[in-house]
Amino acid sequence: MPELPEVETIKNELKPYADGHTVKKIDILWPPTLRGSTEKELNEKVAGHRITELTRRGKYLIFHFDNGKILLVHHKLTGSFHAEANLKEPPKNTRAIIHLDDCMDLYFVDPRRFGRFELADPDTETLKKLGPEPLSRQFTEKRLAEILAKRKSPIKPVLLNQELIAGIGNLYADEILFASRIHPERPANSLTPAEVKKLYTEIRRALRNGIKRKGASIATYYRPGGEKGSAHLAFRVARKAGEPCPQGCKGKISYKFFRGRGTYFCPSCQH
């Protein structure tokens, strides 16, 4: 599911294996996983090079190399990393393997095959077009107000638009709107100042809480050591259609297919 909290967790937990270590080779087992270059071209740039740092931007995991190149990884729906040493067989659905200098291997496992690797430069357009990091100092209440004021589209697709705010996905968007008591179809520019303030607080709260709980393992998300996260245990509406509203308003959680995404909300307390 990798949204911001899951990618942040993956980054934090892969760091000990990656930072300062050298890549021996990257194997691409499912060629479409690698965008923009061939496996051979990729290895000409990364094999034998040191990973100076592992970072995250929005939902991208970023390997930085000592020659200035970066490797962007997007997990899409079902991608995850498994860090293992000396496995005889790659885990099922492995699409790529990053072999490191100390015999540790990072297996990129992705059943639905949507995940992507891309070799790039740090000034790549892919990163430049992303909106602000919602947990950074640059993302202020004022900044959020400006983003919303310019948009008459419904609030939910605005939260999901990576060019406006980077990192929020479908599940956290529903949780954030529920906590803010804002209906997902409300035009973004119709929010009152008090609602914008509440939304700002709940965006940061939801993402921080997701990181603290090491991500949400609703379906296929696993941490690099194989453990699950626990953020989904604190979810109040996502994937809970028919259950009573946890706010105690006597309403029931509704499911609606809205703008191409499953959307969960309480019609009686989100306005």
Place this chain on the structure above:
DNA sequence: CCCGGAACCTGAAGGC
């Protein structure tokens, strides 16, 4: 420019 829908894929879950 905005929007809806399809495409990219597999596999789990639910209905019958």
Place this chain on the structure above:
DNA sequence: TGCCTTCAGGTTCCGG
């Protein structure tokens, strides 16, 4: 039990 349908966290492209 087994077959068929539906649905899934993300992004991108195409057409109206």
